[in-house]
Amino acid sequence: MDNSLNIPDDLKISDFDYDLPQELIAQTPIEPRDASRLLVVHRASGKLEHRHFRDIGDYLQPGDLLIANQSRVIPARLLGHRAETGGAVELLLLSERTDKGRDYWEALVRPGRRLRKGSRIVFADETQTVCLEAEIVEYTEAGGRVIRFFVPGQDTTTSDDPYSVLTVRQLIDRLGRMPLPPYIHEKLNDPERYQTVYARITGSAAAPTAGLHFTPHLLDQLRAKGVRVGFVTLHVGLDTFRPVEIENVSEHKMHSEEIFLDAPTAELINETRKAGGRVIAVGTTSVRTLESVASLHNGQIEPYQGATRLFVTPGYHYQAVDAMITNFHLPRSTLLLLVSAFMGKQLMEEVYQEAIRERYRFFSFGDAMLLL
Incomplete structure (x- = not known):
């Protein structure tokens, strides 16, 4: 419409x-x-x-x-690091993109210029255990990115990782922060x-x-x-x-x-x-x-x-x-x-x-x- x-x-x-x-x-x-x-x-x-x-x-x-x-x-602010370089990354999740498949989201990313298609991002908990990963799959018209999330270890049935039994959505809820507007300090x-x-x-x-x-x-x-x-x-x-x-x-x-x-x-x-x-x-x-x-x-x-x-x-x-x-x-x-x-x-x-x-x-x- x-x-x-x-x-x-x-x-x-x-x-x-x-x-x-x-x-x-x-x-x-x-x-x-x-x-x-x-x-x-x-x-x-x-x-x-x-x-x-x-x-x-x-x-x-x-x-x-x-x-x-x-x-x-949703706790839409996610703080992570680039898998390739360790550089800090901030995501602001905007909407779930079920039209693309399961666990796809549209997001704003910083630093935007460095995060190209294929870039991988890792997210860790307070003990620095990596429990969620993401890959940038495409750009959006509005300047954002479409991102596919996945839980490391979920593909292997022998994983001892306690996070591997959680869904992507549960991990976003656990790791994310409330996305307050930028003018609130x-x-x-x-x-x-x-x-x-x-x-x-x-x-x-x-x-x-x-x-x-x-x-x-x-x-x-x-x-x-x-x-x-x-x-x-x-x-x-x-x-x-x-x-x-x-x-x-x-x-x-x-x-x-x-x-x-x-x-x-x-x-x-x-x-x-x-x-x-x-x-x-x-x-x-x-x-x-x-x-x-x-x-x-x-x-x-x-x-x-x-x-x-x-x-x-x-x-x-x-x-x-x-x-x-x-x-x-x-x-x-x-x-x-x-x-x-x-x-x-x-x-x-x-x-x-x-x-x-x-x-x-x-x-x-x-x-x-x-x-x-």
Whole structure:
């Protein structure tokens, strides 16, 4: 599914830049999760309200439906060494490539120039025992690599190696580290704080961060009020890490991401719309999932599993989402374009300047907006 059509030719990424004081980039998550601030934006009037995330129920009504992304972050950062030279290698796993075969992954690699096709990488545990190996098998259009992992000794039935009984996925979970964005420099003491409380389907290279503000108690409160909650899955991939580097936005190539919307969730959405309730997307990944499915079926929501390259920019007509919960996004990012399409560029600029004036915390561990 490719929806990069209809992007205006004169849309320039430099128009979606802004200056952010470094100290406003949140380095650690706030406790409790719902103590983060919430900037409520009324799109029709332009009115802004400064609240806390725990107050979000004041703006939701019985019959509304929250749709959240239940994808769980994999420990996608792997540190290894080149088998040939011993040089240090860092991998950032982006997505499993089952189309290539078992244990194939797409990844970003450093140092990229030295890791060519056929290069072998070894990964060791804390005792320096090599327990996982990988071979680079091909390049990707986006500048990454396709990598085949294997467990040394699994081909021999007489191996005494305890690691040889583990799968590649189990070893990645054991050896990998949480892939925090490069602008976060503080150590994360509890890796679960980079997961939503409802994350359950493993596969993302980054957290769907708008959902980090929910607590189980807050979700229970909302359900008790008559707000329903449904879940979709989008495994967050390469574009989260990559700003738009081409001035002409229409020339930017969106990376493909896997999405899944099941039949019960489709039914929830259709019931909500029929009854006059609002569909409120938790985060840009939920937005892209819902809008991708709607664009397939002339605005209708039906079950879907597959890939999407949907690129939402100003001028896009939203078909499935009535309101949105989202964090503050990086300058020149596809996510900033998506939010601009929802609230209008002028209002978006006013909102971001207000957030900077009021010292909101930005990006993954930062504060949130509710766009009504």
